[in-house]
Amino acid sequence: MFLVNDTKEDRRKKITGFLDSGEPAVAVLLAAANFEWTVRRTIIALGKSPTARFTEENGIFRHCSGLKKYEKVWEKEFFPSPLERLPDVIRNWVFFRDKAYPLRHKLIHGAQGTTGQDYAKDRVEAMLAASEGLIECGQRYGVDVFQKIKIRRKPR
Numbered sequence: 653m654f655l656v657n658d659t660k661e662d663r664r665k666k667i668t669g670f671l672d673s674g675e676p677a678v679a680v681l682l683a684a685a686n687f688e689w690t691v692r693r694t695i696i697a698l699g700k701s702p703t704a705r706f707t708e709e710n711g712i713f714r715h716c717s718g719l720k721k722y723e724k725v726w727e728k729e730f731f732p733s734p735l736e737r738l739p740d741v742i743r744n745w746v747f748f749r750d751k752a753y754p755l756r757h758k759l760i761h762g763a764q765g766t767t768g769q770d771y772a773k774d775r776v777e778a779m780l781a782a783s784e785g786l787i788e789c790g791q792r793y794g795v796d797v798f799q800k801i802k803i804r805r806k807p808r
Contacts, residue, residue, distance in 0.1 A: 653682060654689065656798060660787055664780055676772030677759050683779035684756035690783040691722050691738075693797040694790050699729030700808040703801060718757075719749055741789045742782040752778035 654663055663686050670679035692713060696706050706712045716725055726738040739745040752775040758764035767775075790797050 653685065656800075659798065660784060663783075667776060667780065671769065671773055671776060674769070676769050676776075677766050679776050680755050680759055680767060680772050680779075683776045683783075684753065684760075687753075687779045687783050687786075688717075690786045690797060691726075693801065694786045694795070695722075695725055695729055697790055697795040697797060697801045698793055701729060701804075702807060703804045719753055736789065742785045744778060744781065748778045748782050751775060752782075 654666070658666075667679050667682045667686065670676070670682060692706075696703055699706070699712075701712060704711075712725060712729070716722065723738045730736070739749075742748055755764070755767060755772070755775050756779075759767065787797055795801075
């Protein structure tokens with residue numbers, strides 16, 4: 653759906669296009685996919701473990717999905733200061749955690765079949781803002797998640 657060389661603007665346009673065309677559930681799922689791609693890329697790029705360790709068969713991301721697990725991996729891999737916890741990087745963390753991201757779960761697992769336009773719009777915006785916060789965090793540390801990630805063979 654997305655390519656590494658898509659810009660955040662390209663992704664935003666594609667996602668909000670589904671909102672505008674009356675398919676809010678698709679927009680929510682794409683915004684969630686974008687967030688998950690971004691959080692994983694940010695963790696890999698900024699983490700302390702060798703890069704291959706994240707994606708190998710029994711690697712760090714093997715059973716990592718959901719905000720609690722992403723937060724746990726974030727804290728283990730990248731936590732140089734109390735100002736850079738995942739909830740601090742993601743704008744409006746409480747709304748994102750309690751309202752926006754859970755809609756992805758309900759839709760993808762069939763607990764909810766669809767969603768209304770206005771209801772989805774706020775949640776899509778929260779997910780897009782979360783991704784943008786991660787992108788900005790990476791930039792503060794000299795990393796562009798849309799570029800090739802440097803391979804680390806040894807832990808930092």
